[in-house]
Amino acid sequence: MLVVLFDPDTLLHQTVELLGSKLIPALESPKRLEAILKSLRISEHDVCTIRASSGDRGEGKARLFRVISESHHNGYLEHLRDVHDEWVSAGLIEQDGHVMPECFWLPTSTGKPMRPPRDPFARAGYYAFDMSSGIMSESYQAIIASANLAYEGTDMLSGFSVNASGSDVDTVLALCRPPGHHCDGRRAGGYCYINNAALAASTWRASHSDAQIGILDIDFHHGNGTQEIFYADPKVLYVSIHGEDEFPYYTGAEDECGIGAGEGANINFPLKVGSSVEEYMEKLEQALQHLLDFKPEFLIVSLGFDTYHSDPLGHFQIHTEDYATIAETIRRKLKDVPALILLEGGYVIEHLGANVLSFLKGWKS
Ligand code: Q9C
Ligand code: ZN
Numbered sequence: 594m595l596v597v598l599f600d601p602d603t604l605l606h607q608t609v610e611l612l613g614s615k616l617i618p619a620l621e622s623p624k625r626l627e628a629i630l631k632s633l634r635i636s637e638h639d640v641c642t643i644r645a646s647s648g649d650r651g652e653g654k655a656r657l658f659r660v661i662s663e664s665h666h667n668g669y670l671e672h673l674r675d676v677h678d679e680w681v682s683a684g685l686i687e688q689d690g691h692v693m694p695e696c697f698w699l700p701t702s703t704g705k706p707m708r709p710p711r712d713p714f715a716r717a718g719y720y721a722f723d724m725s726s727g728i729m730s731e732s733y734q735a736i737i738a739s740a741n742l743a744y745e746g747t748d749m750l751s752g753f754s755v756n757a758s759g760s761d762v763d764t765v766l767a768l769c770r771p772p773g774h775h776c777d778g779r780r781a782g783g784y785c786y787i788n789n790a791a792l793a794a795s796t797w798r799a800s801h802s803d804a805q806i807g808i809l810d811i812d813f814h815h816g817n818g819t820q821e822i823f824y825a826d827p828k829v830l831y832v833s834i835h836g837e838d839e840f841p842y843y844t845g846a847e848d849e850c851g852i853g854a855g856e857g858a859n860i861n862f863p864l865k866v867g868s869s870v871e872e873y874m875e876k877l878e879q880a881l882q883h884l885l886d887f888k889p890e891f892l893i894v895s896l897g898f899d900t901y902h903s904d905p906l907g908h909f910q911i912h913t914e915d916y917a918t919i920a921e922t923i924r925r926k927l928k929d930v931p932a933l934i935l936l937e938g939g940y941v942i943e944h945l946g947a948n949v950l951s952f953l954k955g956w957k958s
Contacts, residue, residue, distance in 0.1 A: 595764040595957060596749060597633060597640045598742045599626070603770045606735030608691050608727035610784075616693075619725065620905060620940045621784035626770055629936075632946025638953070640768075645741035646734060657737075657744050660799060664791040664822050666779045668709055672720045673786055674733050679713035692728040694718035723841070726781035735771065736786045742767035743789035743935055747796040750891070750931040764932045764956065766949075772937040774816030774895045775841060783814060783841055789935050790893050791822045794829055797891045804828065807889030807930070809880060809923065810835070812897025812937035813907030815845030815861065819895065825855040830887040832880045833895075834873070836908055837863035858887075866908040870915045873900070877919060881926040892932040894923065898939025898948045905940050913947050917955030924956050 604623040609616045633640050645657070661670065680686045694717040698707055709719045717728075746765035753760050773790055775783030794806050808823070810816040810833035821844075823829040835845050851859035860883055862876045884892070898916070899907035911919075924932075934956075939945050 594761045595766065595953065596746075596762050597638065597766045597768065598746050599630065599640050599642050599768045600644055600738040600742055601642065602644060602646050602738035603735050603742070603768070605731035605738075606729065606771055608729050608732065609693070610727065611693075611724035619727065619784065621725075621771060621938070622942075623770075624942050625939065625945055626768055628942050628945045629768060629949050632950050636950055638950075643742070643745055645738045657741060660744060660795045661740060661787060661792055663795040664778045664788060665776075669720050669779045672709075672716060673728065673736060673781070676713055676717060676720075677728050677730055677732065683713060685714055688730055690729070692717050693724060694721045697722065720780055722780045722782040725784050726786065728781075732771075732786070739769040739771055739773070740787045740789055740792055742769050743773070743793045743933065744796050746933050747793045747891075750933055751797060751800050753931040763929075764934065766934045766953070767936065769936045772812075772897075773818070773935065774810060774812060774937050775814070775818045777818040777821040782818075784938070785818060788818045788822060790816070790819045790895050793893050793933050793935065794823070794891075801890065804891060805887060805889050806830070806891050806893065807884040807887055807927075808832065808893045808895065809884060810895040810937075811877075811900065811919070812895055813899035813904065813909065814840050814897065814938065815863075816895055816937075817841045817844040820844060820849065820859055820861075823855065824851055824859060825853045827851075827854045827858050830858045830860070830884060830889065832860045832862070832883055834862040834864060834876045834880055836866055839866065839908070840906070864909065867910065869910045870912070870918075873909055873911060873915075874918070874922065877922060878926075881923060885926055889927075889930055892927055892930045894932060894934045895937045896934050896952070897937035898941070898945055901939065901941050901944060901948060903941055903944070906938065907940075913944060913951050916948050916951040917958070920952045920955030921958055
């Protein structure tokens with residue numbers, strides 16, 4: 594059985610980004626989720642609404658934060674929570690303003706370690722790597738709601754058993770926003786603030802120690818954050834198919850294979866801009882073979898619809914019906930592996946709903 598998870602608090606985050614030299618409303622907007630929800634409702638697909646912000650204030654929340662802390666720095670999490678208020682108190686912005694970085698941390702020859710500046714204005718550039726990760730008054734609430742969907746979704750799946758003695762939920766689609774795969778645990782970027790995939794992996798491990806976990810990242814962009822977090826980890830296989838030389842520009846090459854004990858557990862498939870669905874499917878088959886050989890007991894799919902042919906931030910020749918083929922191919926190859934599907938990017942609002950429905954149809958076929 595497949596469950597779709599949604600938290601209305603994820604709609605609260607709405608910020609700006611730098612495009613060229615203009616500050617514009619971020620393409621990663623609440624309208625994306627509204628479009629997806631509308632399509633799901635029209636097709637009478639059940640959507641399960643859960644709220645990070647209600648009820649469970651005690652042990653559940655504490656557990657969520659414990660798991661988030663495994664892959665995210667405490668100073669960074671405090672920054673996400675506090676920086677907007679600090680900027681308002683310092684008179685840098687009004688309540689309805691947006692925190693944006695000015696100067697980023699950069700490596701120097703001094704040998705001095707990275708250290709967060711005390712000044713909250715300066716600090717924005719220490720905890721971010723680009724200007725697509727603004728912070729407004731309700732960002733933090735949405736960021737936690739988004740992360741909580743990954744956390745709760747993983748919990749729902751951890752009771753799954755193939756021989757029907759446990760739960761029959763074998764797939765969860767978590768309608769996360771903001772997305773997660775560009776966040777490396779100490780820097781926001783590419784619309785991402787908490788790495789939802791890393792959080793899901795930590796959540797799974799809390800009840801299945803030593804588990805082999807597979808991550809398939811099929812957002813158009815390379816998931817630099819997820820790669821970074823698991824780069825030395827032999828128990829997590831990260832496999833990504835993404836646009837070559839595209840954002841985030843500095844990662845995603847084929848020769849990035851992992852390090853130390855994690856060598857071999859990181860596989861990148863950069864694909865030329867403008868690639869056809871045939872070229873895409875060829876890479877997908879290879880990616881899935883690697884995942885199958887790894888024998889994961891839990892699969893995380895970072896799913897972006899910015900591979901869509903007319904996406905403003907992506908450049909593959911993929912159409913609505915292709916998402917069914919992609920989903921069916923993943924499911925056929927990795928059947929019986931409980932799967933958490935996390936929404937990442939995808940910016941053509943008018944077609945997002947249809948693309949999600951197509952993916953779900955293929956997954957269930
Ligand atoms: N500023 C995801 O798809 N930069 N992130 C775009 C205009 C950010 C994409 C260029 C692209 C981020 C999750
Ligand atoms: Zn993307």
